[in-house]
Amino acid sequence: MTVNRNRQWILSIRPAGQLTGDEFSWNEAPIPEPADGQVLIRILWLSLDPAQRIWMSRDSYKPAIPLDTVMQSFAAGQVLESRHLDFKAGDLVRGDFGWQDYVVADGTTFGGIHKILPSVSPNLALSLFGVNGMTAYFGMKDVGQAKAGETVVVSGAAGATGSIAGQIAKILGCRVIGTAGGKEKCDWVVKEAHFDAAIDYKSEDIGSRLSELCPKGVDVFFDNTGGTVLNEVLARINLRARIALCGSISKGSPTDPGPANYSNLTARRGRMEGFTGLDYPERAPEAFEALGRWHREGKLVQKEDVLLGLENAPRALLRLFTGENFGKQLVKVADATA
């Protein structure tokens, strides 16, 4: 689709607890022009990530998104015009380009501009070969230190990061249990992503199912959600267990209580550590080499959940928190040109 205006979603209101969609307002601006050292990028795909709620709310590993500016978002795009030595028109790139049709960037701001490898499609560059893949890889290998024979639990197992994290643990030789919402997702987690078992948090008792499925206790927990699952896993951790905190989707309000069983960390010398896949930029090639190899060997699958059209970006983001999304949530904005 060709558009001769730059359509944008603006962050107008900071969220209070759960998102409603009313935080955003629509805007149309002129297409920006690149200055020396900049490129003009046509945005093709938006990546929807739980971390965006934090970006909207407060300072974290980057400053809170300023009100009345374009909603920030990882995205894949194509260079239309380059006044930057490293890029040329036609290049496929990824970065923090925002919810809009066009962006000018010089690569020095958060997220940079990364060329997408010719063997990788732009949508997979936002998931398996992007932040989700890096998060799953370093979270399971470095923070979780999962070892063959250990029991690993992954929450949000049908999600973009959780599904990769669990598959990596399987490749490493672990017993892997996932949690997901609903029978369809749980079936996918076991049949397509090859977890050993899945717990449906909507219809099953998480604690008793964890006890059944983890008879030797839990060594590693890769946590995307927080909430009840985190608390029930903490009740069942082994000595020197590792809990890799990737996110807390279920934590709607800052005053929601924390996990009562955190005190088991003391009794069992557990470690609970926060991280992001962005913490290891110099090791991205290592992660992408391993992920690429496992993907080619058919050991890693990535499910995608695509909405069409920039206008659907707020709705796509909300799906992450209602449990509606199934796999990597993307918005397709435009097709690349040949």
Add this chain to the structure above:
Amino acid sequence: MTVNRNRQWILSIRPAGQLTGDEFSWNEAPIPEPADGQVLIRILWLSLDPAQRIWMSRDSYKPAIPLDTVMQSFAAGQVLESRHLDFKAGDLVRGDFGWQDYVVADGTTFGGIHKILPSVSPNLALSLFGVNGMTAYFGMKDVGQAKAGETVVVSGAAGATGSIAGQIAKILGCRVIGTAGGKEKCDWVVKEAHFDAAIDYKSEDIGSRLSELCPKGVDVFFDNTGGTVLNEVLARINLRARIALCGSISKGSPTDPGPANYSNLTARRGRMEGFTGLDYPERAPEAFEALGRWHREGKLVQKEDVLLGLENAPRALLRLFTGENFGKQLVKVADATA
């Protein structure tokens, strides 16, 4: 005091939440006789430690104390009779000897039998040169990884472990803030233990005082209490902060909520890790060398809070959880013989 019976406190009831003292019953038994490979020990001092409530309640790093057996406790004693090659009558020793006048032991059970160095008094062998010193040393150096110039917060700063932990952080060149209950303890923390400041959790707003006293945020938290202090510190952690979880005195019931701000661990890549001073037995000489040197140089003080008489052991334990104790809580059972 010479007694010709073995007076004992028996654990009769598991605690439900806070201790009442009714968990224990008094017993008098014959003085045991050592078999080959055993020593008979006269107990001189009992160490009262918050972990004892956990030992009474459930399995942890050692099995729960069986009901209707002697209450377990670190203690210092003197060998009266030895049928063990490593010990002779008169030796001063420490170990998990229990709330009683006499014990026979062979050194193979939890806690072992450790000779007390001639330069160390038996009471200090239960605190600075015992579990408290080891816990403070490894908690601050290894788990907390406190470095010069960082801001360190210690809860339970007037307690046996917390006071040593904070003094070690000062020696390492950190800015150190403690929390304690009441003006007398806070004055001691600053004037005698040389913390930079103390917060009285009974009369001050912990959050606003932390903000005032830690303008650069918190890099290391050595936590003895859990509860409000943990939550307020989590709200103020710096990137890659370390939280050394030593205990949760304030956590009365397993269902008390955890810290709502734990999710800051994700945003700021914090690490929260449980540990005990017993985890590093092979490195005890390193810790005791450093602690001994700092003690001789006058950089480390240890305050003691002593009750006289075995009959006061339950009352002494309760003092740990009511905030009445001030410094290392001990019970003096008997004098050593020359």
